[in-house]
Amino acid sequence: MTAVAPETLDGARVGVITFPGTLDDRDAARAVRLAGGTPVALWHADADLHGVDAVVIPGGFSYGDYLRAGAISRFAPAMGSVADAAQGGMPVLGICNGFQILTEAHLLPGSMVKNDHLQFICREQPLVVENASTAWTNQFEAGQRITIPLKNQDGQYVADERTLDELEGEGRVVFRYDGWNPNGSRRDIAGITNERGNVVGLMPHPEHAVEPGFGPAGKAGVRTGTDGLTFFTSVLAALVKA
């Protein structure tokens, strides 16, 4: 917790919502801080978003994945406020269980079902950045290859053909699995965005690849990968521009 926010980003407050069963809220808050923003802890049962400029819905197993992953969390008081704020253009990032919650809340189309091989999977996952103009990817280059961790059981992205064609046609596929599809996701889709580009959801975990020594392998050697940090510098850049 050492990074100091640059002057220009001092005002950028990024909320991180904790649900019962959330795992990665601390890592997400740390990623925000390392990128130069100010993380704000938000609680699922509190409809007040405390004036944050953006929201991260982190990964984990909210409500134990009971019923369907994200199905119960989607009705949390905080999520009603997130839906309203997202309609107004506030940047929202859903990671893993957070992505599942966003699809259950109909803020993003499609849904996730069990991995096609039925196993929990945990690996360093290569991705291609397909859309580098969203609130959470504007500091990437389109076509850039990145590696961040992937760890889930219900990661198979599904949607009907019409929805998939729409996503492709409108450039709303943000990330695709590179090389090997780890869960049977339709068209190798790892992450998508809404029409406006402010809401992004993906299954892999950028917040686990933000600091040398703790992330996946990078060009400089083992655990040097920090590709995930760019998600958080992107949203801060988007907020400064806005």
Added chain:
Amino acid sequence: MGRVVVEVMPKPEILDPQGKAVVGALPRLGFTQFTSVRQGKRFELEVEGDVTPEVLAAAQAAAETLLSNPIIEDVVRVADVEADAAGTITSAGLA
């Protein structure tokens, strides 16, 4: 006390990985006649008093908003089991 049963199944066009795993295990136990398995969910919703049309309508609404996700699942049954199945539930010891 009344009970409404809600049944939810994966949509036909969605590959059901759990059903696929089950159908793969059956032949190993000698059950070679089953060519396909799809796995769904059954919910039992209890109410004080009788299952009225209003209760059934509420169960239908709950089934469509919370108990199922219309993108991947269909609600295939919402029923008052006591009235519907005339004793099959009670004889199974669930009443």
